[in-house]
Amino acid sequence: MAGLAAAFGSGAMTNTIADIGEADVILITGSNTTENHPVLSTVVKRAVKNKGAKLIVVDPRKIKIAGFAHQYLRPNLGSDVAWINGLMHVIIKEDLYDKAFVEERTVDFSSMKEILEKYTPKYTEEVTGIPAQQIIDAARMYAGAERGSILYCMGITQHTTGTDNVKSLANLAMLCGNLGIRGGGVNPLRGQNNVQGACDMGGLPNVFTGYQPVNNEDAIKKMETAWGVTDLNKKVGLKVTEMLPKAHDGELKALYIIGENPMVSDPDLNHAEDCLSRLEFMVVQDIFLTETAKMADVVLPSRCFAEKEGTFSNTERRVQRVRKAVNPPGGAKDDWKITCEIGTRMGYAMAYTDSEAIFNELAKVTPSYGGITYDRIEEEGLHWPCPTTDHPGTPVLHIGKFPIGRGNFHSIDYIPPAEQVDDEYPLYLTTGRVIYHYHTGTMTMKTDGLNEQAPGCFVEISAGDVAKYNLYDGEAVIVSSRRGLLKAEIKVSSKAVDGSIFIPFHFARAAANKLTNAALDPVSGIPEYKVCAVKIEKAA
Amino acid sequence: MDKQQLVVINGNEYPFSPGETILEVARRNSIEIPTLCHLKGTTPTGACRVCVVEVEGARTLLASCATPAANNMIVKTESPRVVTSRKLAIELLLSSGNHNCAARASEGKDWTEFQLNVGKDDDSEELCPVWGNCELQNLAYKYQVKGEKFPITETKYPMETVNPFIVRDFSRCILCGRCVQACNEVQVNNAISFGNRGAATKIVASGDRPLKDSDCVFCGECVQACPVGALVEKDTRYRVRHWETEKVRTTCSYCGVGCQLELHVQDDKIVKVTGVEDAKPNYGSLCVKGRFGFNFVSSPERLTKPLIRKNGELQESEWEEALDLVAKNLKDIKMEHGADSIGVLTSARITNEENYIANKFARAVIKTNNIDHCARL
Ligand code: SF4
Numbered sequence: 041m042a043g044l045a046a047a048f049g050s051g052a053m054t055n056t057i058a059d060i061g062e063a064d065v066i067l068i069t070g071s072n073t074t075e076n077h078p079v080l081s082t083v084v085k086r087a088v089k090n091k092g093a094k095l096i097v098v099d100p101r102k103i104k105i106a107g108f109a110h111q112y113l114r115p116n117l118g119s120d121v122a123w124i125n126g127l128m129h130v131i132i133k134e135d136l137y138d139k140a141f142v143e144e145r146t147v148d149f150s151s152m153k154e155i156l157e158k159y160t161p162k163y164t165e166e167v168t169g170i171p172a173q174q175i176i177d178a179a180r181m182y183a184g185a186e187r188g189s190i191l192y193c194m195g196i197t198q199h200t201t202g203t204d205n206v207k208s209l210a211n212l213a214m215l216c217g218n219l220g221i222r223g224g225g226v227n228p229l230r231g232q233n234n235v236q237g238a239c240d241m242g243g244l245p246n247v248f249t250g251y252q253p254v255n256n257e258d259a260i261k262k263m264e265t266a267w268g269v270t271d272l273n274k275k276v277g278l279k280v281t282e283m284l285p286k287a288h289d290g291e292l293k294a295l296y297i298i299g300e301n302p303m304v305s306d307p308d309l310n311h312a313e314d315c316l317s318r319l320e321f322m323v324v325q326d327i328f329l330t331e332t333a334k335m336a337d338v339v340l341p342s343r344c345f346a347e348k349e350g351t352f353s354n355t356e357r358r359v360q361r362v363r364k365a366v367n368p369p370g371g372a373k374d375d376w377k378i379t380c381e382i383g384t385r386m387g388y389a390m391a392y393t394d395s396e397a398i399f400n401e402l403a404k405v406t407p408s409y410g411g412i413t414y415d416r417i418e419e420e421g422l423h424w425p426c427p428t429t430d431h432p433g434t435p436v437l438h439i440g441k442f443p444i445g446r447g448n449f450h451s452i453d454y455i456p457p458a459e460q461v462d463d464e465y466p467l468y469l470t471t472g473r474v475i476y477h478y479h480t481g482t483m484t485m486k487t488d489g490l491n492e493q494a495p496g497c498f499v500e501i502s503a504g505d506v507a508k509y510n511l512y513d514g515e516a517v518i519v520s521s522r523r524g525l526l527k528a529e530i531k532v533s534s535k536a537v538d539g540s541i542f543i544p545f546h547f548a549r550a551a552a553n554k555l556t557n558a559a560l561d562p563v564s565g566i567p568e569y570k571v572c573a574v575k576i577e578k579a580a
Numbered sequence: 581m582d583k584q585q586l587v588v589i590n591g592n593e594y595p596f597s598p599g600e601t602i603l604e605v606a607r608r609n610s611i612e613i614p615t616l617c618h619l620k621g622t623t624p625t626g627a628c629r630v631c632v633v634e635v636e637g638a639r640t641l642l643a644s645c646a647t648p649a650a651n652n653m654i655v656k657t658e659s660p661r662v663v664t665s666r667k668l669a670i671e672l673l674l675s676s677g678n679h680n681c682a683a684r685a686s687e688g689k690d691w692t693e694f695q696l697n698v699g700k701d702d703d704s705e706e707l708c709p710v711w712g713n714c715e716l717q718n719l720a721y722k723y724q725v726k727g728e729k730f731p732i733t734e735t736k737y738p739m740e741t742v743n744p745f746i747v748r749d750f751s752r753c754i755l756c757g758r759c760v761q762a763c764n765e766v767q768v769n770n771a772i773s774f775g776n777r778g779a780a781t782k783i784v785a786s787g788d789r790p791l792k793d794s795d796c797v798f799c800g801e802c803v804q805a806c807p808v809g810a811l812v813e814k815d816t817r818y819r820v821r822h823w824e825t826e827k828v829r830t831t832c833s834y835c836g837v838g839c840q841l842e843l844h845v846q847d848d849k850i851v852k853v854t855g856v857e858d859a860k861p862n863y864g865s866l867c868v869k870g871r872f873g874f875n876f877v878s879s880p881e882r883l884t885k886p887l888i889r890k891n892g893e894l895q896e897s898e899w900e901e902a903l904d905l906v907a908k909n910l911k912d913i914k915m916e917h918g919a920d921s922i923g924v925l926t927s928a929r930i931t932n933e934e935n936y937i938a939n940k941f942a943r944a945v946i947k948t949n950n951i952d953h954c955a956r957l
Pocket residue numbers: 759762763767769770771772791795796797798799800801802803
């Protein structure tokens with residue numbers, strides 16, 4: 041998000057899902073696409089199989105989509121900036137870049153070029169572990185594309201260098217002129233269904249809806265008028281990863297948590313529990329009594345997606361309708377109604393007849409949603425920005441121009457991951473998802489079939505490491521880091537590389553996030569879920 | 581400029597673009613040609629012969645799903661010759677397995693006796709689970725075909741019920757191959773294919789293993805594609821009657837792809853989910869979570885009443901009390917420690933409208949910008 045916004049002026053997916061099928065080269069990195077975005081992965085697979093598109097997959101694990109790739113590159117964990125720089129080094133040296141695009145649409149090319157100087161294939165191989173020839177081949181393949189699409193996900197952002205990683209991908213795409221065209225782009229795949237919408241709707245500490253800064257006088261004036269209030273707070277607020285430490289220090293006294301379960305999804309869980317327990321007052325609004333709700337002072341029952349009207353914005357910025365199909369259980373209420381009732385009781389009247397009335401209000405104060413109405417998206421959703429009611433929506437961003445004018449090249453050097461392996465903790469741990477579960481599993485684990493297919497936590501490990509540590513497939517082990525430990529079963533897999541293990545984070549009982557590192561990316565505040573050092577021992 | 585190319589269907593002229601099949605031109609112009617093995621967007625296999633049409637000058641009837649339209653081609657879609665051939669194709673399919681629906685019932689024989697007879701060959705004594713929702717049955721009805729003409733083929737393979745999601749009933753498989761196309765060409769999961777030969781032909785997962793031990797990821801694309809009762813969602817078999825369900829279109833609540841889906845509701849309960857065909861972004865495709873992961877909605881563990889912590893325990897309460905308490909405490913904390921001592925975590929799972937309200941609540945009511953969600957996590 042922050043990385044793309046710095047490069048282009050907008051942090052969203054630049055192109056559409058269907059667009060991926062138009063690309064002639066697709067580069068996927070840090071996205072276990074078949075597991076986390078299954079239907080989107082079918083677009084990729086069809087492009088490769090039926091349309092002859094070339095696929096490059098760069099991932100520390102040999103994930104399923106790698107089986108469709110023409111080139112699979114396996115970098116050391118946390119070495120993303122280095123391989124991307126390595127690719128760009130080759131592309132510039134071999135004169136394969138889009139000079140017209142660089143000249144007309146970007147700034148700061150020359151300083152980036154300087155940094156890239158040292159990323160020769162040989163040096164890149166040393167840092168990333170990817171053979172030099174593979175770097176060269178992949179660079180030629182991506183640069184050879186007429187329409188090259190880059191897809192990435194948490195594997196790129198969940199590092200202390202996550203923002204740098206994203207900027208690097210933006211560099212690569214601009215270098216080859218792959219922006220503002222069909223089938224091109226830099227495309228972050230959103231994990232949860234309405235991440236895009238939560239961001240668009242001001243669910244961020246620094247912006248109102250539509251990314252209007254909270255410290256911008258015009259934006260403040262506009263909101264004050266629309267909301268009929270004065271004295272809006274001009275100070276940028278706390279990110280979730282800052283709230284917890286502040287709770288720990290006693291500066292944050294109360295938390296109102298809507299539909300989130302930080303007790304399983306947070307990095308360094310033991311610490312998170314400690315932080316939350318120090319709050320003076322905690323309200324949780326959810327559909328289940330989650331691990332987090334169990335710690336609350338008040339729990340408010342809400343409706344799930346099938347019990348409410350509204351809209352979600354998907355990863356391609358398409359605003360789509362959500363419709364009520366069944367009645368809620370007992371007294372569960374719409375999330376908006378609950379919040380409105382609390383607001384009203386606190387002295388600020390909030391009342392709406394229905395979700396459409398709210399949508400009409402938010403469209404008025406959010407330029408990118410300004411032209412969207414329930415009527416217009418009855419049959420098919422619209423891509424924002426859609427400023428006026430006669431605007432057809434914007435499937436492809438950045439055609440002809442970036443929102444900030446020219447695109448910024450960033451000169452970025454490789455920084456090793458925050459935590460390194462050592463004698464005591466000799467293995468890298470990386471975390472992620474499996475197809476049968478969703479996030480912290482509060483929803484998927486209620487379907488027996490999904491549990492049957494993926495019943496519990498496991499430790500994915502290479503055949504080499506199993507032999508090295510004298511373990512066997514299916515054996516119960518204890519994995520520990522400097523922060524905590526968990527017990528799970530060994531699963532030998534060809535997806536794993538020697539020296540790194542993988543644990544899915546869905547399972548509360550053996551929460552992988554008890555092990556992970558809460559070191560944060562300084563800009564985005566995203567914790568380093570993807571890399572930390574651990575050791576593995578037989579369970580007694 | 582070239583003259584517009586035209587194909588003549590049932591006496592009317594229609595323009596077409598190069599490569600378009602007769603079927604595509606016909607459908608585009610609302611001329612109905614029945615199909616069974618055809619699956620939109622995939623390579624035609626020409627397996628079922630139900631879509632045959634008469635083309636002037638052609639010796640045999642042609643499969644419209646696999647024949648490209650040509651200039652001045654003269655096509656008849658419901659000529660007597662076509663209808664006779666189509667009936668025969670349907671008859672053959674009906675007798676290829678356990679199609680014990682009314683359409684399969686034969687004159688002269690008692691319906692119950694007939695049912696019992698087919699029941700013996702099959703694990704299932706019951707009427708076909710998709711009765712009333714079957715493309716073959718529809719065609720048999722439309723063309724008034726009865727299945728008695730050919731002897732019933734014995735069921736060669738037992739039903740597969742060992743996975744949690746899909747029942748494979750080989751006795752009702754007409755080998756149309758739509759599931760194979762769906763799996764290999766649409767989802768590209770490459771889990772199933774035609775196995776064996778001749779009369780022993782069967783749709784198999786690699787090595788003829790059960791789906792759960794194969795590359796299958798239970799996306800259910802094959803179930804949605806199957807025109808008959810050979811592939812059915814396990815949970816719906818004999819529980820859901822499709823004409824008693826109401827379908828509500830909505831957006832999947834799992835990942836950011838935002839697949840368009842239809843929730844099938846019976847007695848105020850979601851009983852089945854299908855992908856919305858012809859709609860972006862998923863064009864009918866779903867994954868295992870979107871298609872089968874809906875049980876949480878009616879889970880008995882859902883919260884139904886507010887809870888308030890009293891003496892260290894969370895206890896059920898009324899809304900009034902809970903809301904008053906929340907409002908009062910937040911107000912007090914704001915008075916005492918300032919607005920920035922309060923934080924709001926909104927959610928990537930709730931709607932835009934609700935996120936907007938959470939944002940308004942934090943900023944206009946509490947007057948803090950301490951609002952975030954866990955997406956960065
Ligand atoms: S469920 Fe999906 S993966 Fe499995 S056989 Fe059917 S189409 Fe293939």
